[in-house]
Amino acid sequence: MSSLTITGVTKSFGTTRAVDDVTLHVPHGSFTTVLGPSGCGKTTLLRLIAGFLVPESGSIAFGDTVVAGDGVRSTPPQARRVGYVPQEGALFPHLDVAANIAFGLPKESRATTGGRDRVAEMLDLVELPADFRHRRPDELSGGQQQRVALARSLAPQPAVVLLDEPFSSLDASLRGSTSRAVRRALEATNTTALLVTHDQNEALSLADQVAVMRAGRLVQSAPPSEVYLSPSDPQVAEFVGRAVVLPGTAEDAHATCALGQVVLTEPASGPVSLMIRPEQVYVDLTHDAGVRGEVEEVSYYGHDCAVQVRLADGTPVLARMAGVLHPVPGDTVHLRVTGLVRAYRPAGSP
Amino acid sequence: MALLALVPLGYVATYVLIIGPGDLWDLVARPRIAELLRNTVTLAAACMSASVVLGVALAVVVERTDLPGRRLWHGLLVAPLAVPAFVNGYAWISLDRSVHGFGGAFLVVTLSYYPLVYLPVVAMLRRLDPALEESAWSLGHSRARTFRTVVLPQLRPALLGGALLVGLHLLAEFGALSLLRFPTFTTAIYDQYGSTFNGAAATAMAGVLVLLCLFLLLAELRLRGDRRYARVGRGAARASVPVELGRWRAPALAALAAVVVLAIGVPAFSLLRWLAVGTSTEFPMAELTRALVATIVLALAGAVVTTLAAVPVVWLAVRHRGVASTVIERSTYVANALPGIVVGLALVVASLRLVPVVYQTAGLLVAAYAILFLPRAVVTVRAGLEQAPAVLDDVSHSLGVGPLATARRVTLPLIAPSLGAGAALVFLAISTELTATLMLSPIGTRTLATEFWSASSELRYGAAAPYALLLVLVSIPATLLLMRSDSPATQTERVPV
Numbered sequence: 001m002s003s004l005t006i007t008g009v010t011k012s013f014g015t016t017r018a019v020d021d022v023t024l025h026v027p028h029g030s031f032t033t034v035l036g037p038s039g040c041g042k043t044t045l046l047r048l049i050a051g052f053l054v055p056e057s058g059s060i061a062f063g064d065t066v067v068a069g070d071g072v073r074s075t076p077p078q079a080r081r082v083g084y085v086p087q088e089g090a091l092f093p094h095l096d097v098a099a100n101i102a103f104g105l106p107k108e109s110r111a112t113t114g115g116r117d118r119v120a121e122m123l124d125l126v127e128l129p130a131d132f133r134h135r136r137p138d139e140l141s142g143g144q145q146q147r148v149a150l151a152r153s154l155a156p157q158p159a160v161v162l163l164d165e166p167f168s169s170l171d172a173s174l175r176g177s178t179s180r181a182v183r184r185a186l187e188a189t190n191t192t193a194l195l196v197t198h199d200q201n202e203a204l205s206l207a208d209q210v211a212v213m214r215a216g217r218l219v220q221s222a223p224p225s226e227v228y229l230s231p232s233d234p235q236v237a238e239f240v241g242r243a244v245v246l247p248g249t250a251e252d253a254h255a256t257c258a259l260g261q262v263v264l265t266e267p268a269s270g271p272v273s274l275m276i277r278p279e280q281v282y283v284d285l286t287h288d289a290g291v292r293g294e295v296e297e298v299s300y301y302g303h304d305c306a307v308q309v310r311l312a313d314g315t316p317v318l319a320r321m322a323g324v325l326h327p328v329p330g331d332t333v334h335l336r337v338t339g340l341v342r343a344y345r346p347a348g349s350p
Numbered sequence: 351m352a353l354l355a356l357v358p359l360g361y362v363a364t365y366v367l368i369i370g371p372g373d374l375w376d377l378v379a380r381p382r383i384a385e386l387l388r389n390t391v392t393l394a395a396a397c398m399s400a401s402v403v404l405g406v407a408l409a410v411v412v413e414r415t416d417l418p419g420r421r422l423w424h425g426l427l428v429a430p431l432a433v434p435a436f437v438n439g440y441a442w443i444s445l446d447r448s449v450h451g452f453g454g455a456f457l458v459v460t461l462s463y464y465p466l467v468y469l470p471v472v473a474m475l476r477r478l479d480p481a482l483e484e485s486a487w488s489l490g491h492s493r494a495r496t497f498r499t500v501v502l503p504q505l506r507p508a509l510l511g512g513a514l515l516v517g518l519h520l521l522a523e524f525g526a527l528s529l530l531r532f533p534t535f536t537t538a539i540y541d542q543y544g545s546t547f548n549g550a551a552a553t554a555m556a557g558v559l560v561l562l563c564l565f566l567l568l569a570e571l572r573l574r575g576d577r578r579y580a581r582v583g584r585g586a587a588r589a590s591v592p593v594e595l596g597r598w599r600a601p602a603l604a605a606l607a608a609v610v611v612l613a614i615g616v617p618a619f620s621l622l623r624w625l626a627v628g629t630s631t632e633f634p635m636a637e638l639t640r641a642l643v644a645t646i647v648l649a650l651a652g653a654v655v656t657t658l659a660a661v662p663v664v665w666l667a668v669r670h671r672g673v674a675s676t677v678i679e680r681s682t683y684v685a686n687a688l689p690g691i692v693v694g695l696a697l698v699v700a701s702l703r704l705v706p707v708v709y710q711t712a713g714l715l716v717a718a719y720a721i722l723f724l725p726r727a728v729v730t731v732r733a734g735l736e737q738a739p740a741v742l743d744d745v746s747h748s749l750g751v752g753p754l755a756t757a758r759r760v761t762l763p764l765i766a767p768s769l770g771a772g773a774a775l776v777f778l779a780i781s782t783e784l785t786a787t788l789m790l791s792p793i794g795t796r797t798l799a800t801e802f803w804s805a806s807s808e809l810r811y812g813a814a815a816p817y818a819l820l821l822v823l824v825s826i827p828a829t830l831l832l833m834r835s836d837s838p839a840t841q842t843e844r845v846p847v
Contacts, residue, residue, distance in 0.1 A: 052744055077747035084748035090741045094763045103759075104749025149745075156750060 002063030002159045003028040004049065004192055009058030011044055018044040020216035021058070026160075026209070028063075029190040031183065032221075035203035035240070036213035042196040045213070046162050049194065050084050051077035062159040083153025083161035083191075088169050089145040091137035097123075097148050098133035104156040122151035125185045142170045143178040150182055154189060161186065163195040167202060179206055200240050204228060212236050229277070230265055230342050237275045237342075242306075244276045244317055250343050258315040260291050262341040272343040281319035282336045283307055285327055290334035293317065295327045309333060358688050358696035358721065362560050365553045377554035382538075386555070390534040390562065393455055394520050400460045401516045402509060405467025408609065410497075411602055413475040416592045418599075423606055424472070425833070428465050430613040432829040434782045435462040436525025437802070437818045441617035443529055444624060444811040455532035461613040462526070463519055467512030469833075474508035475501075480590035493593065506573075514570040521563055522689030524785040529806060535559040536691045536785070543695060543789065553699070556692045563688060621822070624815035637801065638816055645781050645797040645824075648712065652719035653777040657769055659720055660727035667728075668735045693718050694789035715790045719780050726779060727772040734768020735761075771831065778828035782821050798824070 004026040011019040018041040026032045034042045047053045049060055051067065051074065059069025067075040091100050098119045102110045105118060120130055126147035137145060146166050153161055166182070167175045183206050186193045197203050203210050204224040211221035212232075220232035231237040234245050248257030250268035255261070257274050259281070284290055293309040296316075305326045307319045317335060327333055366374060377383075412423050430438070439458050442449045449457065478501065486496040521536065528537045535555050542552040595602055667676065697718050701709040708714045738761050746756040784799040791800060802817035 050744070050748055052747075076752075077744070078750050078752050080748070081750065082748050084745055086741050086745060090739070090745050092742060092745075092760060093737070103746070104751065152745075152749070158748075162748075 002065075002192060004160050004194065005059075005061045006045075006049070007059050007061075007069075009045070009048060009055045009060060011041075011048055011053060011055050017041075017216045019048065019055070022213075022216075022218045023058075024211055024218060024221055026192055026194055028192055030208045031186060031193045031195070031206060032209040032211055033203040033207040034194065034196040034211045034213055035198070035200065036196075037198055037239070040213045041216040042198075042213050043164055046164050046194065046196050049160070050082050050162055051075060051080045081156070081159040083150075083156075083158035085146070085149045085153050085161065085163040085166045087165050088142070089137075089149035089166070091140075091145055091148055091152070093137050095137075096133065097135050097137075097140070100137070100148055101133075101151045101155050103152060118155055122155050125154065125188060126151045127181050127184075141174070143174040146170070146178055147181060147185075150185060154185065154191065159192070161191050161193040163193065165197055166195070168197070168199070175202070182206075204240065210240075212239065214239075229340075231275065234273055234275055234344055242278050242318060242320070244278060244281065246274050246276065246315065246317075247346065248272055248274045248343070255341065255343055258291065258311055258313060259317065259335055259337050262337045263339075265340045265342050268343045271346055273346050275342045275344065276337055278306065278318045278320035280337055280339050280341070281317060282338050283309070283319045283321050283327065284334040284336065285325070285331070288334055290336040292332065292334055295329050295331045295333055297329060298326060300326070307333075309335060311335075357700060358693045359560065361696035361700055362553065362557050362692065366557050369550070369554075374554060374557075377551055378558060383555065383558065386533060386535050386538050387558065389452075389532065390521065390559075393452065393459070393532065393534065394517050394562075396456050397460050397463065397520050398513045398516050400456070401464040401467045402513050404460065404464045404609070405512060406471055406505065406509065408464075408606070409468050409471040409475060411606065413472055414590065414593055415595050415602070417595060417602060417606075423610075426610045426614060427468055427606070428829060428833050429610075430462055431465050432825040433462065433614075433617050433822055434525070434784075434799075434825060435459060435519075435523055436529065436784055436799075436806075437621075437821055438462045438617050439526030439529040440802075440806045440811070440814060440818060441620035444806075445616065445620040450531045452532060454530045455527055457612075458526055458530060459520055459523065461609075463516045464613075466515040466519065467509065470508035470512045471505055474505050478504055478590070483590060510570050510573055514566055517566045518563060518689075521559060521566070522691065522785070524689075524691055525803065535562070536689055539691050539695065540785070540788075543698075552695060556695055559689060560692060621815060621818055624811050625819060627812045627815075634813075634816070637796075638820070641796050641798050641801045641817065642820065644795055645799070648715065648719075648787075648795075648797060649777045649780040651712070652716050652723070652780040653773040655716055656720045656723050656776045657727045657731065657773040659724060660731045660772060661769075663724070663728055664732045664735050668732060669740060688721075690718075690722055690783065690785035691789070693721050694786040697786075698789060710790070710792045712792055712795065715787065715792070715795075718786045718790050719776070719783065722783070722786060723776045723779050726775050730768050730772035730775060731765065734765040734772075737768075738764035775828055775831065778824060781824040 004024075006022055006024045009019055009022045010017065020041070022041075022045060024032070024034075034045060036042045044053065048055050048068070054074045055068055057070060059072070060067050061069070062080070066072050067080050092103065095103065101119045101122050109118065119133055123130055123132060128144060128147055128151075132140075132144070132148075137148070140148065149166070150161075150163075163182070167179050170178055179202060195202075195206065204227070207224060209221060210224050210227045212219050212227060214235065220227055220236055222230075227236070228240055231240060234243070237243040237245070246257040246259065248255040248262070248271075250264060250270060250272045252267050252269065253264055255264055255268070255272060255274055259276070262274060262276070282290070291311055293311040295307055296310050297308040299306040299308075300323060302323050304320055305323045307321060307327060309317050309319060311317060319335060369377075408427055411417055412420050412427065417423065433441075435458070438461065442454065442458050448454075482500055482504075483496050486500045487493070491499065521534075523534075524536045524540055527534055528540070533541075535558060539552045539555050539559070542555065697714055698709070701714055742760050742764075743753075743756050746760050747753075751759065781797075782799055784803060787797055787800055788803060791797065796804075798817050798820050802814050802821060805811075805814035805817065
């Protein structure tokens with residue numbers, strides 16, 4: 001295992017810059033997710049790391065070994081020691097589970113008990129029963145196929161494992177259990193891993209570090225809580241979760257907006273855009289403290305609910321609250337902001 | 351290889367350019383050509399219409415009603431494909447001399463070719479999402495109206511594709527129409543070529559024939575349009591609820607029985623009768639064996655060459671999609687629309703003019719087979735390669751396995767079954783090929799089809815019977831392959847001629 005360092009990597013298709021000057025460091029043994037909407041270049045970035053594509057400029061290094069870069073002959077994929085887990089697993093349909101897992105092992109260990117032991121070890125690692133070894137890929141569920149695909153990629157002890165939206169084709173319940181099993185297996189083997197996804201929940205819940213991509217560029221890379229609570233710009237804020245963005249006026253550590261006075265993460269002054277997460281908006285059903293508003297719509301999810309409120313001055317605000325006791329449309333409520341709020345210079349200002 | 355497939359087209363085009371419009375007009379604007387054009391067009395139009403009506407009606411009855419014994423009926427209705435049209439023509443005319451001319455040709459050719467519409471329509475009916483019909487019923491449409499407004503439009507690609515095949519088969523048909531004495535362009539080209547070796551007249555007629563084929567291809571493309579009719583919904587496909595026939599059960603059974611008797615019963619009876627009569631006098635074991643061996647050797651060589659040639663074409667089309675690769679792949683389909691007679695004629699002339707050494711060699715004959723049947727191999731091999739997506743190569747490389755080892759350990763095992771199936775289909779098609787074989791086979795080489803032809807065209811019906819029987823036996827496995835509903839040949843992609 002080794003760290004992964006991407007420096008100033010650029011790749012174009014025709015006139016489109018799919019990956020534009022991306023720099024990212026994935027520390028040894030850590031798990032990074034690359035999050036971005038469809039077409040933002042995240043899969044291209046993954047294919048550049050795997051060696052299926054060659055960057056126009058910039059460099060890619062596993063530990064101290066540069067595998068692609070200016071003046072360096074690009075190392076072909078088969079010599080890079082990357083584990084690659086594509087969408088839907090892509091198990092070899094003509095081979096059983098054991099042969100799939102052993103595919104990348106040297107010939108002698110494929111044929112001997114050594115290879116079989118490794119298969120058993122890998123099945124155990126991805127939490128599949130040992131008797132799965134003789135099953136054919138078409139006898140496995142989607143989640144099981146993904147676990148075998150991960151086992152196959154980990155068996156030859158790769159330098160880095162790359163996962164390309166591996167859970168996107170699974171239904172919601174399988175997605176959670178499969179992704180947690182994958183996370184545990186990667187942790188147990190102390191594997192450096194990079195996963196690309198367009199699913200915010202997946203990106204935030206799995207990774208040590210989240211790298212947000214937009215239109216080929218990397219716009220923020222930070223721990224999940226920082227990306228969620230202190231996104232680098234309002235677009236990132238809205239991409240990684242629901243956000244209420246309100247205009248306000250900042251003065252030092254405070255700002256004033258339609259929801260009253262709020263405390264800022266960093267001091268600022270003058271006109272600002274304030275990003276408030278819906279769960280930071282406290283909905284008071286009984287007291288008069290806070291800004292008055294009328295409930296327009298309630299979406300009930302069981303564990304919590306989203307409450308759409310219109311303030312007296314006409315501003316719409318989304319709040320999220322526990323699903324135990326909630327208002328109904330038409331109720332009058334009072335709103336307060338809890339916790340720190342991130343302020344941005346409004347678009348167009350210097 | 352794909353370029354070789356364009357040789358016949360190039361030959362006709364070059365010829366037309368060389369002789370110039372004046373002479374060409376003199377050759378084409380003759381009463382004889384007008385008569386052939388009338389014959390060919392009316393027979394094609396009549397057979398295509400009849401095949402569409404018959405094919406759709408039979409498919410709906412077998413697939414969508416509670417008819418007893420549906421699987422058996424399906425098998426019986428596809429069975430005519432196992433009888434080459436020229437064997438069917440022989441069976442009818444040797445039984446009843448009055449089956450000839452337009453009426454005879456219409457009857458025999460329609461009975462031989464309606465399964466080309468029936469099969470894709472059945473496959474399409476099985477794939478249709480019943481949720482669409484259920485939505486129409488829930489919106490208050492009757493079953494009949496739903497069929498007209500929802501089901502029929504979705505059958506369109508299958509129906510047009512099937513009709514195109516009937517048309518192309520008919521334009522290429524030589525044996526049956528020659529036996530039934532109904533002259534079309536194909537039979538006339540052969541007569542010109544055989545009796546007077548009038549290259550100019552034959553080639554001018556071949557030009558008109560090629561134009562007719564291209565017209566059909568373009569008409570089908572135009573009518574089919576760009577609309578897609580694939581299943582939109584996800585989830586498991588359900589079978590639709592069959593319609594209860596009720597009091598229509600007996601008439602439906604009688605109609606199906608009538609089709610089966612005419613299409614299978616009559617040829618079977620005639621063949622068995624001649625077999626009894628013919629073999630009572632002589633059973634030419636030595637000649638039969640020689641023809642069988644020659645057929646197998648030629649078909650094997652043709653199958654191997656054609657399948658190997660298909661691999662790079664398919665590889666380019668699937669893995670390196672682009673304008674050039676699409677043109678190469680499509681050009682094999684255009685060549686596919688060329689009748690065997692044109693391919694034969696083109697190769698005779700081209701070899702005599704350019705490389706006389708290869709004239710009347712087995713190699714030239716195998717090249718003709720490869721041109722004629724390349725699309726068959728392409729369709730099958732393509733279906734196989736699509737089962738081996740490029741991502742499997744990526745995964746293999748990422749696991750440290752190089753390109754050659756990946757081809758050996760991943761791609762080849764995955765496409766081997768389709769290579770085998772493609773080769774088998776080509777093998778079977780070559781074994782019953784008549785027209786190009788008659789024109790190009792080396793002197794002294796006699797195949798089952800040419801032996802059958804020389805006997806039946808000299809009215810030695812009894813002597814032709816054992817060869818006819820062998821030709822039918824050879825055709826059965828290909829028919830069984832086609833009957834599988836997941837066979838690539840029954841998909842809406844162009845089915846090879």
